[in-house]
Amino acid sequence: MKLTFLGTGTSYGVPYIGCDCPVCRSKDPRNKRLRCSILVEAGPLEGENHPTPRTRLLVDTTPDLRQQLLRANVANLTAVLWTHAHNDHIIGLDDIRPLCDRTGYIDGYGSADTLAHLKKVFEYIFEQGRDHGGFPRMTEHPIAPRQTLPLGDIHAKPIPILHGRREIFAYKFMSGGRTLVYATDCSAIPDASWSLMQNADVLVLDALRRKEHPTHFSVDQAVHAVSRLRPGRAFFTHIAHDLDHVATNAGLPEGVELAYDGLSIEV
Numbered sequence: 001m002k003l004t005f006l007g008t009g010t011s012y013g014v015p016y017i018g019c020d021c022p023v024c025r026s027k028d029p030r031n032k033r034l035r036c037s038i039l040v041e042a043g044p045l046e047g048e049n050h051p052t053p054r055t056r057l058l059v060d061t062t063p064d065l066r067q068q069l070l071r072a073n074v075a076n077l078t079a080v081l082w083t084h085a086h087n088d089h090i091i092g093l094d095d096i097r098p099l100c101d102r103t104g105y106i107d108g109y110g111s112a113d114t115l116a117h118l119k120k121v122f123e124y125i126f127e128q129g130r131d132h133g134g135f136p137r138m139t140e141h142p143i144a145p146r147q148t149l150p151l152g153d154i155h156a157k158p159i160p161i162l163h164g165r166r167e168i169f170a171y172k173f174m175s176g177g178r179t180l181v182y183a184t185d186c187s188a189i190p191d192a193s194w195s196l197m198q199n200a201d202v203l204v205l206d207a208l209r210r211k212e213h214p215t216h217f218s219v220d221q222a223v224h225a226v227s228r229l230r231p232g233r234a235f236f237t238h239i240a241h242d243l244d245h246v247a248t249n250a251g252l253p254e255g256v257e258l259a260y261d262g263l264s265i266e267v
């Protein structure tokens with residue numbers, strides 16, 4: 001299974017508009033952060049002689065989606081999964097249009113609440129039975145916590161986490177005996193979810209900044225959660241302009257690091 005970080009920034013992105021702090025002025029490309037999203041892939045590569053296509057899952061549709069799909073060279077998707085309906089995770093959905101022009105309707109998965117909000121903002125995208133392009137075309141699939149979704153070569157499972165007082169979804173991805181857990185926008189893990197998130201080969205967790213925040217883990221809180229979850233490797237994401245890539249990484253425990261845009265790893 002392959003994981004690519006399409007964006008690792010908080011809702012503002014980094015640099016913040018108008019900010020001249022050292023991280024926003026930094027020339028290190030790892031301090032340039034588009035809004036938070038990942039691509040998860042498994043199965044045969046294009047061009048290989050195989051009856052089924054490569055499975056390609058996009059998590060969230062950020063305001064930077066066009067740039068992210070171009071940068072990662074994404075020409076088709078098996079499905080889109082949403083963690084929650086905050087603007088930094090949904091508002092780029094219209095950029096999915098060229099993929100629908102190529103392959104038709106794309107399946108979209110999220111909680112009933114998330115999909116209801118998406119349909120309010122993007123009513124025209126979920127209308128079924130369209131033959132022609134000009135619109136992104138998506139089919140909605142409301143999903144329940146802990147339900148297993150077979151999506152091509154990957155099984156996905158939504159896991160409830162807390163984002164402030166709001167319950168949203170983390171996702172566990174399983175393929176070829178390997179597991180990846182992606183938990184962005186997380187400020188607490190409910191008791192019943194810990195066991196579902198434990199011992200992943202790779203864990204991606206929210207770590208906004210050093211100072212505590214009501215709806216996101218701080219770096220220390222995320223490090224503490226990693227020590228309980230015991231993944232093989234851990235990456236932090238949804239990062240604000242408070243955290244310089246190199247300086248922050250130097251202080252993290254072994255096996256834990258800040259993710260950065262464009263980072264791609266084999267899980």
Ligand SMILES: [Zn+2]
Nearest residue numbers: 011086088185
């Ligand atoms: Zn967010």
Ligand SMILES: [Zn+2]
Nearest residue numbers: 019021024241
């Ligand atoms: Zn700044």
Ligand SMILES: [Zn+2]
Nearest residue numbers: 084086163185
């Ligand atoms: Zn959020």
